[in-house]
Amino acid sequence: MATQMHAATVAQSQAEVNYLNHARGLKSWLLTLDHKRIGLLYLISIALFFVVGGILALLVRLELFEPGQTIMSAETYNHVFTLHGAIMIFLFLIPAAPAVLGNFALPIMIGARDVAFPRLNLASWYIFWLGAITMLVGIVTSGLDTGWTFYTPYSTMTGSGVTWVVLGVFILGFSSILTGLNFIVTIHKMRAPGMTWSRLPLFVWGLYATSIVQILATPVLGITLLLLALERILKIGIFDPALGGDPVLFQHFFWFYSHPAVYIMILPGFGIISELIGTFSRKGIFGYKFVALSSVAIAFLGFLVWGHHMFVSGQSATASTVFSLLTFLIGVPTGVKVLNWVASLYRGSIWLRSPLLYALMFLFVFPIGGFTGIALGTLGLDVPLHDTYFVVAHFHYVMVGGMFLSFLGGLHYWWPKMFGRLYNEKLAQLAALLIFVGFNVTFFPQFILGTQGMPRRYFDYVPEFTTLHQISTVGSWILGVGLLLVAGYLLHSLFKGQKAPANPWGAGTLEWTHTGRIPSPHNFDRIPVVTRGPYDYHLAEEIFGNGRGEGNGVVVQPSGQAQQSHSTT
Ligand code: HEM
Numbered sequence: 001m002a003t004q005m006h007a008a009t010v011a012q013s014q015a016e017v018n019y020l021n022h023a024r025g026l027k028s029w030l031l032t033l034d035h036k037r038i039g040l041l042y043l044i045s046i047a048l049f050f051v052v053g054g055i056l057a058l059l060v061r062l063e064l065f066e067p068g069q070t071i072m073s074a075e076t077y078n079h080v081f082t083l084h085g086a087i088m089i090f091l092f093l094i095p096a097a098p099a100v101l102g103n104f105a106l107p108i109m110i111g112a113r114d115v116a117f118p119r120l121n122l123a124s125w126y127i128f129w130l131g132a133i134t135m136l137v138g139i140v141t142s143g144l145d146t147g148w149t150f151y152t153p154y155s156t157m158t159g160s161g162v163t164w165v166v167l168g169v170f171i172l173g174f175s176s177i178l179t180g181l182n183f184i185v186t187i188h189k190m191r192a193p194g195m196t197w198s199r200l201p202l203f204v205w206g207l208y209a210t211s212i213v214q215i216l217a218t219p220v221l222g223i224t225l226l227l228l229a230l231e232r233i234l235k236i237g238i239f240d241p242a243l244g245g246d247p248v249l250f251q252h253f254f255w256f257y258s259h260p261a262v263y264i265m266i267l268p269g270f271g272i273i274s275e276l277i278g279t280f281s282r283k284g285i286f287g288y289k290f291v292a293l294s295s296v297a298i299a300f301l302g303f304l305v306w307g308h309h310m311f312v313s314g315q316s317a318t319a320s321t322v323f324s325l326l327t328f329l330i331g332v333p334t335g336v337k338v339l340n341w342v343a344s345l346y347r348g349s350i351w352l353r354s355p356l357l358y359a360l361m362f363l364f365v366f367p368i369g370g371f372t373g374i375a376l377g378t379l380g381l382d383v384p385l386h387d388t389y390f391v392v393a394h395f396h397y398v399m400v401g402g403m404f405l406s407f408l409g410g411l412h413y414w415w416p417k418m419f420g421r422l423y424n425e426k427l428a429q430l431a432a433l434l435i436f437v438g439f440n441v442t443f444f445p446q447f448i449l450g451t452q453g454m455p456r457r458y459f460d461y462v463p464e465f466t467t468l469h470q471i472s473t474v475g476s477w478i479l480g481v482g483l484l485l486v487a488g489y490l491l492h493s494l495f496k497g498q499k500a501p502a503n504p505w506g507a508g509t510l511e512w513t514h515t516g517r518i519p520s521p522h523n524f525d526r527i528p529v530v531t532r533g534p535y536d537y538h539l540a541e542e543i544f545g546n547g548r549g550e551g552n553g554v555v556v557q558p559s560g561q562a563q564q565s566h567s568t569t
């Protein structure tokens with residue numbers, strides 16, 4: 001289309017048709033079947049929910065700044081922390097990596113023109129919103145005060161909006177299942193010629209393992225929540241002991257999904273970290289097969305450990321012992337991954353850019369979350385620590401330190417491919433530092449608070465805990481400032497950022513080597529034939545010579561410093 005000519009950039013190919021500009025107007029977005037556009041629709045959606053969840057988190061921390069009532073009543077506090085948790089988990093963390101980054105990158109990474117079922121993909125996004133709105137209806141009309149776990153029998157009795165919210169989560173489950181299904185079929189059926197399983201990028205392996213969990217575990221949550229809703233409406237007596245039901249049964253059902261769900265949240269993150277370390281250390285991933293298969297092993301083991309959430313629920317000692325033992329096993333494939341990442345960095349030609357910075361931060365904080373998880377998996381430790389701030393610190397180290405940091409790393413990594421523009425690297429590094437400091441200042445004191453006996457989900461506390469709570473609250477402000485900065489320079493880059501070359505990082509996977517600055521609507525003119533693994537950097541000329549955009553794959557540094565020398569290590 002010769003309609004848009006940018007006089008200023010004559011050298012750049014004008015009228016370049018890409019997935020962002022080939023069709024215009026809101027309708028073309030709302031009806032799009034393009035996996036990349038759907039990824040962006042998800043990005044906007046989850047960013048919105050993240051802001052809401054984040055503000056609620058700041059309010060929780062503000063209330064805890066001092067003992068006694070600070071800014072809200074105890075009842076309001078119950079609602080606020082519940083909403084924070086429910087929004088962050090169901091509307092942000094679970095969809096974040098697969099639905100945003102996976103949708104955007106997966107088909108291109110395997111050399112496909114789209115996912116297997118593009119219409120289903122768009123439908124998943126609408127189902128996501130239908131579920132979100134249903135949840136929000138319940139929240140706005142009657143609030144939610146059960147905690148994100150909806151434990152019975154309280155959740156069967158409370159007058160808050162449980163019924164609506166669990167129906168919303170039920171609907172969200174379909175979105176998650178359909179995305180997983182779409183990805184599995186895509187990976188099985190749509191790989192380009194030569195893209196063997198042992199040449200799959202590790203992010204794709206991570207998404208594959210995630211999808212298996214999504215398909216197998218999510219229905220259990222769906223049915224559990226449906227039963228909970230029926231319990232509330234029809235009093236059928238499944239979970240409510242007053243009606244002959246069993247509240248511990250609810251916990252079994254709930255965690256049978258929700259422990260695997262924590263791997264839905266982290267496995268794609270593992271995949272992202274592999275891409276970042278592969279690209280920015282220029283050495284490929286040490287032990288590719290182990291890293292790939294450990295994702296599948298984790299997905300499988302993740303189904304066997306749910307009972308570690310219930311050590312103090314009254315389940316049998318035998319059950320607890322077995323679950324404790326199985327929990328330790330999860331540490332093995334997880335440790336394999338971490339060791340392989342570190343080994344990949346060793347003697348690599350490290351290029352310290354913001355995406356790698358996030359990966360390094362991940363390597364520091366995720367093991368803290370993992371080791372404390374193993375500690376909690378130990379019966380003798382979990383009994384005193386259960387439902388204290390130690391648990392809060394543990395899961396924030398894995399979910400924020402693990403998943404959220406890898407999501408930010410991935411977002412910074414693929415940003416130039418999504419929008420064809422660079423962001424300010426200096427500001428990105430500053431923000432990463434602020435986030436790292438803010439994160440640790442917020443959550444590390446919570447480990448100490450937990451060992452000292454500060455229970456979680458409490459609105460008030462004894463004065464001895466004040467200092468640690470205040471440190472934690474100040475940390476949340478630093479974290480908030482860091483995130484505002486990220487939002488600031490990313491938005492700025494959308495409009496004013498320098499144009500990115502087709503392969504600004506000199507990466508080896510297809511989305512960088514075989515698409516233009518911004519991918520075209522169907523990704524490739526011709527489906528590429530894959531002849532090497534994703535991290536074979538010694539085949540440098542192939543990597544740097546085959547791009548199709550005006551950058552032609554060469555690493556052009558916008559500021560003039562040529563980066564080509566870097567690629568030949
Ligand atoms: C080495 C791996 C891990 C182990 C051994 C582990 C172990 C545990 C244990 C034993 C608990 C129960 C503590 C209690 O309530 O008393 C727990 C809680 C939790 N873990 Fe992990 N964990 C691991 C990784 C993860 C990951 C990767 C995530 C998320 C991305 C995660 C998220 C959570 C959450 C959300 C809770 C608290 C649930 C709640 O009661 O609200 N964990 N973990």
Ligand SMILES: [Cu+2]
Nearest residue numbers: 259306308309
């Ligand atoms: Cu668990």
